[in-house]
Amino acid sequence: MTRLFALVTFVLFALLPALSGTGLRAQDEHPISQQELARTRFQELHDRMQKLQETLAKTAPDESKVLQAGNRFIQEAKIHDGMARAKQLLDQENWSQSLDEMNGVRKDLSRLLDLLQNRNLDLAKLLEQIARLQEFRNRVDTLSKEEGKEKDSSAKTEDLQKQLEAIAKAKAQIEQLLAEQKQLRADTNQLGLQAAAEATKPLADKEGQLKEDTAKLAKDLEAIEKKQTELTQPKDATPPPSAPKGGAGKAGSAASSMGKAQAQLGDKKPEPSLKDQDQAIEQLQNAKKELEELEEQVHRELQKLPFEQQAKAQEQTKTDTDTLAKDMEKSEEKGDNADNKPTPGRKRVQAAVPKQKAAAGTLKEYKPAKQKQQDAKDDLDAARDELDEKLAQLRQQMQDEVLRALEERFAAMLAKQKELSVNTKVIDKTRAQALTASGALPSSLVEKCQGIATGEFDLGTDAAEALKLLDEEGTTAVFPEMVTELRDQLYAVAKICRTNESGKNVQTRQAEIEDTLALLINSLRRTIEKKEGGGNCNCNGQPQLVPISAELKLLRYLQERVNKRTKDYDNSVPEELRATDDAHGEANDISQKQGKVRDLTRKLAVKLNQENNAAEGGR
Secondary structure (H helix, E strand, O other): OHHHHHHHHHHHHHHHHHOOHHHOOOOOOOHHHHHHHHHHHHHHHHHHHHHHHHHHHHHOHHHHHHHHHHHHHHHHHOHHHHHHHHHHHHHOOOHHHHHHHHHHHHHHHHHHHHHHHOHHHHHHHHHHHHHHHHHHHHHHHHHHHHHHHHHHHHHHHHHHHHHHHHHHHHHHHHHHHHHHHHHHHHHHHOOOOOOOHHHHHHHHHHHHHHHHHHHHHHHHHHHHHHHHHHHHOOOOOOOOOOOOOHHHHHHHHHHHHHHHHHHHHHOOOHHHHHHHHHHHHHHHHHHHHHHHHHHHHHHHHHHOOOHHHHHHHHHHHHHHHHHHHHHHHHHHHOOOOOOOOOOOOHHHHHHHHHHHHHHHHHHHOOOOOHHHHHHHHHHHHHHHHHHHHHHHHHHHHHHHHHHHHHHHHHHHHHHHHHHHHHHHHHHHHHHHHHOOOOOOOOHHHHHHHHHHHHHHHHHHHHHHHHHHHHHHHOOOOHHHHHHHHHHHHHHHHHHHHOOOOOOHHHHHHHHHHHHHHHHHHHHHHHHHHHHHOOOOOEEOOEEOOOOHHHHHHHHHHHHHHHHHHHHHHHHHOOHHHOOOHHHHHHHHHHHHHHHHHHHHHHHHHHHHHHHHHHHHHOO
16 A cells, blocks of 8 residues: 555656646657657546545555545545646647636646545654644643642651650550659658668669660650651751750650669669659659640641542542543543544543542541542553653654655655746756847746746745644754755745745755755654664653754855855955945855754754763663
8 A cells, every 4th residue: 555655756746847838848849749748647547546445445545535535525526527637728729718617727736636645644643643642641740740649748747646656655654653762762751861771772773764764755755756747847847956855855864863762772862862763753744845846846737738638639539530531431432542542641640539539538527538548649650651651652653744745746846946947047047048129038938937936835835834743743953944954945036036036046055955855854764763773862761853964064055055055155255345334245145054953953962962861870
């Protein structure tokens, strides 16, 4: 099938110049013979198209439909009749009407070529699919971020609740230690100034045990206070000093006082130990107050995360996720997927909905739902990854389509430009001998000059259409500028040709257009060959339409053109004329083009740095 469309393209491109108003040249074969040859070749092509349409009806129905549309267009446009009328008018030497008829047939053949190539339609559908999946991807990403925030809120609520439990447990331990320390002090106070070893040893042992328990409590309080900082302070806040102060520090001081009291009791000095025991009691009471302040702080933090608000937010995210899943399903039902496969990520989005519903239910019961929310977020992240993978495939496919579309368009433009360039030279050679007695150009040559101007303007429009493809693809820096330059060149030549010019100035500009088109075509063909051979054209992990090496060559060409214009300006504009408006305009135009080359060079430098950094990071 590919070979057929290649043949169709070749035949139609061969027919178009023969049917062009600029295709009639004095030294060519007689136009009647040309028209008959075109009509015969087109009839042969139509016969093959009809036969192949029937052959492919079962094995390749989509391709058969394309041929069917082409065959139907040939009948509705009555192309065969138009070609026959053109020949009849030529036989009658009715040149003007035959030319009009041939131009009409030429336009119909151009429309047939677009229809059979189906390239613009394919690209439009591809771009629509990319835009649709990108929208789904963005919505999934937004939902994943929202689910992540809700999971973080739930996780913080859970951590705060655990913190309250840890504080409550520590408070209970402090109260137990306080009770035991107070009882120990009362027992110590009953001994008086002096006591026997058998009376003080049990108290010393008890004090030692209290010291160990309090020292352990100090470490627990240090962990609680560290967690408190994580829960209540901003992540970028200055970290607290390493030495424990708050409750942990006071508990540590209490343990130290207990140690001193233990030593006093071990020396059978109960009376001096009372002071250290009092200090231990005071420090434990202060530690308890510190814990109560932490407890109040936790309660305030919990008030910022009410379960009702969390449940409401989770319910909204669930609704949005369910809506997205339905939209993705509707898209499949409408046949938006070119491959008729389920929308990537839809099943994972659907799987997230019941988990979000369960999470909302748990939150309504005033319980955190961290795990359910994490499971839902995992589904959304997986859906996003599936969409990213499909989008990468579609963008690569789009680039392949754009490459082929541009290569075909520029090849057709080059063939047309060569035709126009030859016709311009023919006109320029014959105009000197064809001048009328008044010195005016004959109407026949004027008509041909205007035909060339129209042809150049049409090519400018083709370049503008190619520029739209590049803008939509959007990965190259220099290529669009080259096509912009090409478009401007074509419009400029068309404007000059409207004045019936055909001399060296026009011919030089036409040669530059041919050079530009050849350079663009070669860049595209090398890229296509490289991709077909498994080559890669990436920059910082992002696929590019053409590699940076090709863009560098285009950039060099732009610089060479600026250099040439600068040299021509220097040689052709004398110093005394450089103050004129025309000279200023030309100099400003050259300056602007040089500035554009400079800006493009900077863009490429950034791309090269990104590519080098990505390569080094992957080692």
